[in-house]
Structure formats: structure tokens, C-alpha cells
Amino acid sequence: MKKKFNSIEEVRIQIDKIDEEILNLIFKRQDLVIEAVKHKTKEQIIDEVRIKYIINKLRKKSELKAISPELIEKIWRLMISNFIEFEKENFDKIHKQPD
Numbered sequence: 001m002k003k004k005f006n007s008i009e010e011v012r013i014q015i016d017k018i019d020e021e022i023l024n025l026i027f028k029r030q031d032l033v034i035e036a037v038k039h040k041t042k043e044q045i046i047d048e049v050r051i052k053y054i055i056n057k058l059r060k061k062s063e064l065k066a067i068s069p070e071l072i073e074k075i076w077r078l079m080i081s082n083f084i085e086f087e088k089e090n091f092d093k094i095h096k097q098p099d
Contacts, residue, residue, distance in 0.1 A: 030083075034090070040087075045087045045088055046084055051077075054080070055076060058073070058076055
């Protein structure tokens, strides 16, 4: 996206649009996390093998897109960590919901 902008405001407008898209994707991801929790036991909330797979896959993809793999790993580890906390905090409530 090598676009010329005439002002910082124009850049910020585009960033705000992307932030909205990211927020919508996180909302969708949360819905899927809730669905995944329905199929887990409490012991399965943290899956180190899955986490390693996700991080390795995204690091490789980030390199192809010329994005810092370290940055992507930090962002995803933070997101995964927070979704793990979300799962722990909501596990009992999610399991009480009818399908």
C-alpha cells in the first residue's frame, strides 16, 4: 500500500478504518473461541502445541509479507494469552449454555 497522503489526518483516517476491521475480526474470533471452549475440558484451555503451531505459521507468513516476525509473534502471543484468560473466566458459563 504505497499510497501518498497529503496529511497525517488522512493517514489516521485509514488507520481508524483498519482498526474497525480488526475489531470486527476479533469479535468473530471471540465467537469461535466460545465455540471451541464448548468442546474443551478446563485442562485443554492451554494447548502449547497449538500455540506453537499458530506462532510458527504466522511468523512464516509475516516474512512473506515483509512484516516483522517478532512484532507478529508479540501481538499474537498477547492476543492468545488474553483469549486464554477469557476462556478461563467464562468456561463454566459457556458450558452451562444450551447448544
